[in-house]
Amino acid sequence: MSKKIVNVASVPQRSPFRYPGGKTWLVPHLRAWLRSLRRKPECFIEPFVGGGIIGLTVAFEDLAAHVFVVELDEDVAAVWKTLLDGNAAWLASRIVEFEVTHESVRAALSQTASSLRERAFQTILKNRVYHGGIMAHGSGLIKFGEKGKGLMSRWYPNTLKNRILNIGELQNKITFFQSDGMEVLRANAHRSDAVYFLDPPYTAAGKKAGARLYKYNELNHEELFRLTATLKGDFLMTYDNAKGVLDLAHRHGFDTEAISMKNTHHAKMTELLIGRNLDWFRSMIQSETEQPFLFPVSEKTTDPHFEKHPGT
Numbered sequence: 001m002s003k004k005i006v007n008v009a010s011v012p013q014r015s016p017f018r019y020p021g022g023k024t025w026l027v028p029h030l031r032a033w034l035r036s037l038r039r040k041p042e043c044f045i046e047p048f049v050g051g052g053i054i055g056l057t058v059a060f061e062d063l064a065a066h067v068f069v070v071e072l073d074e075d076v077a078a079v080w081k082t083l084l085d086g087n088a089a090w091l092a093s094r095i096v097e098f099e100v101t102h103e104s105v106r107a108a109l110s111q112t113a114s115s116l117r118e119r120a121f122q123t124i125l126k127n128r129v130y131h132g133g134i135m136a137h138g139s140g141l142i143k144f145g146e147k148g149k150g151l152m153s154r155w156y157p158n159t160l161k162n163r164i165l166n167i168g169e170l171q172n173k174i175t176f177f178q179s180d181g182m183e184v185l186r187a188n189a190h191r192s193d194a195v196y197f198l199d200p201p202y203t204a205a206g207k208k209a210g211a212r213l214y215k216y217n218e219l220n221h222e223e224l225f226r227l228t229a230t231l232k233g234d235f236l237m238t239y240d241n242a243k244g245v246l247d248l249a250h251r252h253g254f255d256t257e258a259i260s261m262k263n264t265h266h267a268k269m270t271e272l273l274i275g276r277n278l279d280w281f282r283s284m285i286q287s288e289t290e291q292p293f294l295f296p297v298s299e300k301t302t303d304p305h306f307e308k309h310p311g312t
């Protein structure tokens with residue numbers, strides 16, 4: 001197992017979401033995987049995109065010619081559509097001009113959105129003022145927040161504006177589909193020029209994590225593994241490190257590695273990487289051991305609109 005824990009402060013934050021189960025910690029491994037391939041993929045497909053730090057990194061760092069991202073949740077989809085359909089500047093202004101108070105937040109969230117872009121704004125607001133960024137039914141407003149800052153503790157309007165405008169600039173590089181990720185896998189399985197990053201919602205037996213985090217949290221995992229085995233292109237999958245998942249992976253002849261990461265509460269956990277061949281990961285770990293400061297901590301930022309916060 002990898003003993004090194006990625007310092008997420010060294011990874012550029014590009015998503016406007018603070019997403020439960022977000023994969024910022026995986027970014028250095030994503031780069032290593034894609035660079036290990038014989039050629040740059042024509043097409044990077046992410047069928048369960050959520051907050052999208054992985055797909056966004058691929059697009060911003062030009063690690064594939066085109067990025068296709070897919071999400072089923074209507075609210076999350078509203079954000080992706082707005083970012084990529086020419087309304088990014090509108091969304092950025094709406095955020096910067098909004099003054100967060102208990103009253104304004106309640107008023108904004110109690111209305112039915114009159115347009116897709118207003119729904120996108122409501123989603124970002126909810127994501128920032130709800131506990132843990134959890135937007136699923138049963139979640140609620142942050143009470144105390146970081147350093148007692150309450151509702152404002154995750155509201156960074158200028159940072160959000162910059163991330164949103166930057167994504168808007170990539171509208172020719174990223175395509176979003178509001179769809180079932182499984183269907184997208186089925187439809188593209190024959191493509192040899194595509195690679196896939198799969199981060200499905202998962203609830204380990206006896207745990208309720210996935211069920212509390214997302215509106216859409218039920219998935220036929222057996223079917224996902226069966227479909228993944230039919231993909232012509234390479235893939236990288238992440239799952240909870242649970243016995244049932246390991247069994248599924250090994251039954252399909254996939255390679256697995258456990259990896260240490262820290263969750264949002266800074267608790268150390270292990271997740272599972274699954275792929276056809278994870279030699280690139282083992283080489284990466286080997287070279288990190290020889291060169292332990294590969295991802296140095298930096299307190300500085302070049303973003304002129306930097307607002308001091310932990311990143312997400």
Ligand SMILES: C[S@@+](CC[C@H](N)C(=O)[O-])C[C@H]1O[C@@H](n2cnc3c(N)ncnc32)[C@H](O)[C@@H]1O
Nearest residue numbers: 019021022023048050051052072180181199216
């Ligand atoms: C583990 S999260 C992905 C987190 C993402 N990797 C990130 O870094 O933000 C899984 C996502 O899959 C979405 N989802 C659930 N079922 C889906 C389906 N059948 N098709 C597409 N997306 C789905 C959920 O709404 C959730 O956003």
